[in-house]
Amino acid sequence: MGATGAVGREIIEVLHDRNFPMESLRLFASERSAGKTIETPSGAITIENADSADYSELDIAFFAISGGWSKANAKKATDAGCYVVDNSSAFRYDDEVPLVVPEINTDAIGDSKLIANPNCTTAIAAIPLYNLHREYGLKKVIISTYQATSGAGAAGMSELTEETMNYLDGKEVKNKVFAHPIAFNTIPHIDSFQDNDYTREEMKVVWETRKIFSEPDMAISCTCVRIPTMRVHGESIVIETEKAISPEDAKKLLGETEGIDLKDDIENNVYPMPLTATKKYDVEVGRIRQNLVFGDHGLEFFVCGDQILKGAALNAVQIAEKL
Amino acid sequence: MGATGAVGREIIEVLHDRNFPMESLRLFASERSAGKTIETPSGAITIENADSADYSELDIAFFAISGGWSKANAKKATDAGCYVVDNSSAFRYDDEVPLVVPEINTDAIGDSKLIANPNCTTAIAAIPLYNLHREYGLKKVIISTYQATSGAGAAGMSELTEETMNYLDGKEVKNKVFAHPIAFNTIPHIDSFQDNDYTREEMKVVWETRKIFSEPDMAISCTCVRIPTMRVHGESIVIETEKAISPEDAKKLLGETEGIDLKDDIENNVYPMPLTATKKYDVEVGRIRQNLVFGDHGLEFFVCGDQILKGAALNAVQIAEKL
Incomplete structure (x- = not known):
């Protein structure tokens, strides 16, 4: 349908x-x-x-x-x-x-x-987060997203293409699908605003992650931002864990997780990107490192997932x- | 010079x-x-x-x-x-x-x-952060950035323009300034990687914020991401504070701060964006809300600053x- x-x-x-x-x-x-x-x-x-x-x-x-x-x-x-x-x-x-x-x-x-x-943003983050949760216990989750225009359907991608051409031709850039022009811009606003001043897209990540993980009180927050890409949502994720966690152990765990393509070889400039995650079933996870705020109970990483595929x-x- | x-x-x-x-x-x-x-x-x-x-x-x-x-x-x-x-x-x-x-x-x-x-990313975040620090005491700062190609100079912007045209014309997209093509892509890698697997750009924010604030042990972390915009760095910021903080009080404080243009009127789709912050001296601050993870001791907000101006x-x- x-x-x-x-x-x-x-x-x-x-x-x-x-x-x-x-x-x-x-x-x-x-x-x-x-x-x-x-x-x-x-x-x-x-x-x-x-x-x-x-x-x-x-x-x-x-x-x-x-x-x-x-x-x-x-x-x-x-x-x-x-x-x-x-x-x-x-x-x-x-x-x-x-x-x-x-x-x-x-x-x-x-x-x-x-x-x-x-929701696409939830599904993409859920795969790495759930496995980390099972092994180390998530105490806090803080997410900032880099979301593609196709999150608003085929019309979103067309709008980005058209606006980009007009911008480069020096013509007026008009928006219809998004609240503002998205070509060469970023819009920290996806879906409608809620009473707590988060957007519905941001609260979807909160509500849905709690439900999928059966953790109704999980401390999780999210800022959702639309950026001028076609496909694939990126997410910058910081977690605090109950048990101490090392980047090495996390890489091993996530590398063995079904549905994840570990892209974490910084010496060779390998990390998750829309360019490589487009039309891929697996979610790319990389830039895994010990978070400086939560120390040995914290991890910071970046994920990219094709939100039309794993996200839908x-x-x-x-x-x-x-x- | x-x-x-x-x-x-x-x-x-x-x-x-x-x-x-x-x-x-x-x-x-x-x-x-x-x-x-x-x-x-x-x-x-x-x-x-x-x-x-x-x-x-x-x-x-x-x-x-x-x-x-x-x-x-x-x-x-x-x-x-x-x-x-x-x-x-x-x-x-x-x-x-x-x-x-x-x-x-x-x-x-x-x-x-x-x-x-x-560094540009530091300077843009420092203005709102310092005033919040003075009034409420910053315990933790977690930043994810949305950085424009002009952070790599005029050549960065030219590369984005050229790649974008080639992409839309169905031609091959070649990169020189950035480690990967940036047109319709995001690259979670700015400057060189350090021993702790953060990039130098990320550590600049940590080192410099601590030095400018005279807080050598401040708990702060950062993920820096290059996105396909021309000018203006965006930053998604989550803070935990010593004293309880309300979004209303934070808006009042930041609205009165020299160097800040408060753009926080979500009912009218007003929030910080590269589109509006380009060539502006003030740093735009908005999307100010009570962070869901740190509760009444936490705040979440978005900033956009012209990194060639305030950032340099x-x-x-x-x-x-x-x-």
């Missing part, structure tokens, strides 16, 4: 790439797109109208339209016996709905027919694989 | 703009540039060879060539009775040489003829004004 959007299109690719055992793949989108035929790695498929889907014919539905649409349609699907993997934030904070990063908490699925996919499409397909 | 470089050119502008009381302005650069005449707001001036300057004819010299050049020439200048404001890192960590942000520690100058100008040329001229 939402097969023509940035995440929908990526789900189609990932299903094919990972050889997901499909009897048939059906694509749904808004009425506007219904009837059009699109080429996919699984063959040419005609888009159907998502509003009139008969869920009794479907085993698993990926929802990637909008929160409102998910809210209006999820029950219809699950009542018909169809699993729903929802990419929106509609159900993420619902105690009845599991919020799942497959490397971490598949157990949480239980017999729920509806499973929520976390890949995580959704991984959930379906577990189902 | 270094009149044709990015910082040198800006010093010329700032001297004129701030009506600095000059009997004469003389411009020096490398032998290659000597003899050329350039237009300045203070008239057309012929460049002289910096290596053969007679410092007995000069009252104040701004050094903006390189650390090596400063080391080789500073004593010659001060011995001749000329003040030197050095923009390089050559003397910043020398106990005998004052490192000055004029809003903070003019007292440190004493009768020294040689004064060091801090402006700070140097402000030091000269004090002299």
